[in-house]
Amino acid sequence: xxxxxIDEQGQAIMVDVSGKPETSREAQARARLQLPDxxxxxxxxxxxxxxxxxxxxxIAGIQAVKKCSELIPLCHPLPVTKAAVTFDWDRDELVxxxxxxxxxxxxxxxxxxxxxSVAALTVYDMCKAIDKGITFDVSLVSKxxxxxxxxxx
Amino acid sequence: xxxxxIDEQGQAIMVDVSGKPETSREAQARARLQLPDxxxxxxxxxxxxxxxxxxxxxIAGIQAVKKCSELIPLCHPLPVTKAAVTFDWDRDELVxxxxxxxxxxxxxxxxxxxxxSVAALTVYDMCKAIDKGITFDVSLVSKxxxxxxxxxx
Amino acid sequence: xxxxxIDEQGQAIMVDVSGKPETSREAQARARLQLPDxxxxxxxxxxxxxxxxxxxxxIAGIQAVKKCSELIPLCHPLPVTKAAVTFDWDRDELVxxxxxxxxxxxxxxxxxxxxxSVAALTVYDMCKAIDKGITFDVSLVSKxxxxxxxxxx
Amino acid sequence: xxxxxIDEQGQAIMVDVSGKPETSREAQARARLQLPDxxxxxxxxxxxxxxxxxxxxxIAGIQAVKKCSELIPLCHPLPVTKAAVTFDWDRDELVxxxxxxxxxxxxxxxxxxxxxSVAALTVYDMCKAIDKGITFDVSLVSKxxxxxxxxxx
Amino acid sequence: xxxxxIDEQGQAIMVDVSGKPETSREAQARARLQLPDxxxxxxxxxxxxxxxxxxxxxIAGIQAVKKCSELIPLCHPLPVTKAAVTFDWDRDELVxxxxxxxxxxxxxxxxxxxxxSVAALTVYDMCKAIDKGITFDVSLVSKxxxxxxxxxx
Amino acid sequence: xxxxxIDEQGQAIMVDVSGKPETSREAQARARLQLPDxxxxxxxxxxxxxxxxxxxxxIAGIQAVKKCSELIPLCHPLPVTKAAVTFDWDRDELVxxxxxxxxxxxxxxxxxxxxxSVAALTVYDMCKAIDKGITFDVSLVSKxxxxxxxxxx
Numbered sequence: 080x081x082x083x084x085i086d087e088q089g090q091a092i093m094v095d096v097s098g099k100p101e102t103s104r105e106a107q108a109r110a111r112l113q114l115p116d117x118x119x120x121x122x123x124x125x126x127x128x129x130x131x132x133x134x135x136x137x138i139a140g141i142q143a144v145k146k147c148s149e150l151i152p153l154c155h156p157l158p159v160t161k162a163a164v165t166f167d168w169d170r171d172e173l174v175x176x177x178x179x180x181x182x183x184x185x186x187x188x189x190x191x192x193x194x195x196s197v198a199a200l201t202v203y204d205m206c207k208a209i210d211k212g213i214t215f216d217v218s219l220v221s222k223x224x225x226x227x228x229x230x231x232x
Numbered sequence: 233x234x235x236x237x238i239d240e241q242g243q244a245i246m247v248d249v250s251g252k253p254e255t256s257r258e259a260q261a262r263a264r265l266q267l268p269d270x271x272x273x274x275x276x277x278x279x280x281x282x283x284x285x286x287x288x289x290x291i292a293g294i295q296a297v298k299k300c301s302e303l304i305p306l307c308h309p310l311p312v313t314k315a316a317v318t319f320d321w322d323r324d325e326l327v328x329x330x331x332x333x334x335x336x337x338x339x340x341x342x343x344x345x346x347x348x349s350v351a352a353l354t355v356y357d358m359c360k361a362i363d364k365g366i367t368f369d370v371s372l373v374s375k376x377x378x379x380x381x382x383x384x385x
Numbered sequence: 386x387x388x389x390x391i392d393e394q395g396q397a398i399m400v401d402v403s404g405k406p407e408t409s410r411e412a413q414a415r416a417r418l419q420l421p422d423x424x425x426x427x428x429x430x431x432x433x434x435x436x437x438x439x440x441x442x443x444i445a446g447i448q449a450v451k452k453c454s455e456l457i458p459l460c461h462p463l464p465v466t467k468a469a470v471t472f473d474w475d476r477d478e479l480v481x482x483x484x485x486x487x488x489x490x491x492x493x494x495x496x497x498x499x500x501x502s503v504a505a506l507t508v509y510d511m512c513k514a515i516d517k518g519i520t521f522d523v524s525l526v527s528k529x530x531x532x533x534x535x536x537x538x
Numbered sequence: 539x540x541x542x543x544i545d546e547q548g549q550a551i552m553v554d555v556s557g558k559p560e561t562s563r564e565a566q567a568r569a570r571l572q573l574p575d576x577x578x579x580x581x582x583x584x585x586x587x588x589x590x591x592x593x594x595x596x597i598a599g600i601q602a603v604k605k606c607s608e609l610i611p612l613c614h615p616l617p618v619t620k621a622a623v624t625f626d627w628d629r630d631e632l633v634x635x636x637x638x639x640x641x642x643x644x645x646x647x648x649x650x651x652x653x654x655s656v657a658a659l660t661v662y663d664m665c666k667a668i669d670k671g672i673t674f675d676v677s678l679v680s681k682x683x684x685x686x687x688x689x690x691x
Numbered sequence: 692x693x694x695x696x697i698d699e700q701g702q703a704i705m706v707d708v709s710g711k712p713e714t715s716r717e718a719q720a721r722a723r724l725q726l727p728d729x730x731x732x733x734x735x736x737x738x739x740x741x742x743x744x745x746x747x748x749x750i751a752g753i754q755a756v757k758k759c760s761e762l763i764p765l766c767h768p769l770p771v772t773k774a775a776v777t778f779d780w781d782r783d784e785l786v787x788x789x790x791x792x793x794x795x796x797x798x799x800x801x802x803x804x805x806x807x808s809v810a811a812l813t814v815y816d817m818c819k820a821i822d823k824g825i826t827f828d829v830s831l832v833s834k835x836x837x838x839x840x841x842x843x844x
Numbered sequence: 845x846x847x848x849x850i851d852e853q854g855q856a857i858m859v860d861v862s863g864k865p866e867t868s869r870e871a872q873a874r875a876r877l878q879l880p881d882x883x884x885x886x887x888x889x890x891x892x893x894x895x896x897x898x899x900x901x902x903i904a905g906i907q908a909v910k911k912c913s914e915l916i917p918l919c920h921p922l923p924v925t926k927a928a929v930t931f932d933w934d935r936d937e938l939v940x941x942x943x944x945x946x947x948x949x950x951x952x953x954x955x956x957x958x959x960x961s962v963a964a965l966t967v968y969d970m971c972k973a974i975d976k977g978i979t980f981d982v983s984l985v986s987k988x989x990x991x992x993x994x995x996x997x
Contacts, residue, residue: 091284095773131244161554216369248467314860389667397590401926437550514542522675620707703896743856828981
């Protein structure tokens with residue numbers, strides 16, 4: 080078992096994907112925020128204006144998808160053909176799902192994970208004045224396309 | 233209880249901090265990666281060259297600290313005066329801590345959380361060929377300085 | 386009458402502001418969109434989901450304020466302390482106002498103008514499938530602070 | 539009539555263009571600056587060194603074309619294959635035209651409009667010490683290629 | 692003999708490459724650092740912890756490859772498919788080689804030269820506290836692919 | 845002798861400058877391009893339109909000064925208060941000097957070196973169709989301000 084981004088000398092490299100064929104690729108990643116009660120109440124209280132909390136996080140996530148190869152040093156730049164960020168409640172957890180598509184030579188797992196993470200960070204930013212004890216976890220939900228085929232969590 | 237980044241009409245705003253005094257501020261955030269066995273083995277196996285996995289993640293995290301206000305829409309730009317990223321093992325979890333300092337009018341919690349998240353995403357990127365089932369959680373460890381005072385998780 | 390960003394040889398320069406005192410500065414810029422009827426109807430029709438059109442443009446404008454010195458070659462980087470973007474209707478024109486503050490050695494006119502322009506471009510982007518004949522004009526509304534004092538359109 | 543960047547729930551989305559064929563695409567946008575007399579005189583006075591005013595604005599416009607998908611949240615990234623910015627006088631108005639080409643799955647209207655806008659903002663920046671009453675308007679001149687076909691103002 | 696990035700009026704332009712065929716392209720550039728004795732000693736002394744000096748420069752170089760079209764105004768954006776940075780000693784000179792590949796309509800000479808330059812600047816940054824008299828020179832080693840064919844220094 | 849950007853464990857760090865006083869700082873860096881005859885002739889031939897070659901390189905250099913902390917991983921962000929790029933001929937060498945000022949807690953050597961390097965890369969880009977054998981060397985000319993005092997090459 081070895082690391083694809085590390086050459087034989089143990090040095091980081093952006094691996095050569097010149098010869099790989101372009102295929103349709105898709106990935107979904109999820110961030111789940113564990114929110115203290117006061118934050119849940121504020122986000123769910125209909126009397127508090129907050130229309131833009133999730134809308135702002137959605138835009139931040141979509142823009143982060145496009146910045147992925149700038150943030151993750153060994154990621155290849157990719158022409159993203161779709162990016163979407165959705166929000167759902169699972170009891171007191173806010174569940175963010177980021178879906179990304181491309182037609183290219185590498186997958187879009189990192190793009191989806193980056194989008195979900197930055198959307199979660201943006202929710203944190205907008206709620207941190209209420210309670211700084213917000214936490215979130217991040218994971219890949221699924222990917223399809225490419226030589227390594229499909230994957231589901 | 234209300235949202236500081238939302239005005240009375242429920243619209244997102246980068247709040248006015250013109251009148252706030254500059255003080256020394258510090259924050260620490262943590263990302264913990266839950267690694268499948270094969271990834272732990274590869275990262276701990278002395279026979280596999282991997283010197284640059286954590287080194288690359290560290291640089292990615294430090295650079296992300298400086299990009300925070302570009303990623304998080306309502307964050308104020310800040311003159312970061314220190315950024316460090318460390319790695320430790322807690323059994324099979326890889327624990328990343330990102331520490332940030334500034335002297336300014338707003339805190340550096342978002343900078344620390346962004347640095348820790350991007351460092352974790354970079355580790356994911358470099359290990360995902362071994363196993364895509366890596367997950368990570370992110371939280372604030374502590375912050376000091378500013379009107380809201382000290383906070384610890 | 387001469388150009389402050391051009392030296393005696395006619396060459397572009399980012400002028401020396403090292404000796405200037407830091408003062409509170411503020412500026413407001415406006416973009417007005419002239420919208421074809423079909424776009425006005427769509428934006429005002431309560432039956433069409435469009436909550437995020439203006440919300441997205443607002444976030445784009447605020448983020449552009451922070452990118453001003455990256456876009457305008459001879460602008461000095463500034464620690465923006467407030468950025469807000471508002472929308473109003475003036476008959477069939479959509480009026481965007483971008484307000485910016487800083488405490489620094491140069492003014493924030495360019496930041497406000499850039500924010501208003503990018504918010505207008507974002508509205509164009511989201512409505513262009515309905516009609517590409519949207520136009521917009523951009524102007525400074527007011528500025529205060531600094532050696533050149535206050536100015537109103 | 540509905541918004542292509544908004545899904546059925548009224549939420550912003552970077553729409554899926556995975557299935558669209560790549561075609562040659564072209565767009566031209568125009569910014570016209572209404573210049574106070576003192577600015578016109580300075581720009582036309584042969585005795586004032588100013589060679590770089592328009593040259594600087596041209597470079598700023600070309601670079602902004604490449605930054606379009608970073609500035610406009612729901613724009614798809616595109617491999618720009620040509621970008622040019624020209625200047626002409628129409629009486630006392632300075633007319634900027636930005637022309638962009640690509641071979642891709644989405645059009646380059648936003649790229650051309652962004653380039654024209656940032657070139658105009660740069661002229662404003664370099665002339666604002668003479669008179670802050672400069673205004674400019676922005677519009678699409680033409681586009682060709684893609685499913686929606688040709689369009690002229 | 693004339694300049695390809697300058698039109699007939701002597702004005703900068705990002706030239707039209709729409710009609711050019713996509714081919715495999717490759718380039719290598721080199722930066723050589725002339726290091727004062729104290730810097731050489733520190734870099735070669737096994738007793739000083741410095742594992743990350745070259746590792747940091749490598750990551751900086753790889754990321755700069757991806758930023759090339761943002762830094763060099765008339766460069767076309769390109770989907771880089773490989774980027775690597777290596778280090779070698781030639782007596783007291785540290786030799787950095789940056790190798791880049793793409794499949795596209797323009798070459799990657801500028802990407803390779805930018806990567807080598809930024810890697811060298813990063814080494815300078817990390818050694819400048821020891822001696823500021825470090826210098827470096829930059830040149831193209833080779834390129835292949837495209838209409839102009841192969842080239843070697 | 846040790847490395848200031850490396851901690852005791854040999855790990856890269858953006859060092860803590862929180863306690864350092866703000867002082868006026870200045871630096872000058874130089875890039876010298878060794879140009880093949882055909883390039884010298886083209887640049888000096890009055891009959892070839894090329895007004896924008898050096899003008900474009902100047903703008904690229906000034907913008908790179910502002911991007912320094914984004915390119916060089918361990919550089920602190922700084923509020924640049926002046927940036928200028930000049931060109932001179934020394935026989936057949938084109939000499940670029942980049943001058944930078946700030947009032948801050950760290951020096952601007954890296955900003956000046958980055959500006960000079962990117963200006964040189966831009967000249968290379970615009971002349972490479974004539975001859976790819978252009979080389980350039982980069983060095984610090986002088987710096988002043990800060991605890992380490994003045995330095996001249």
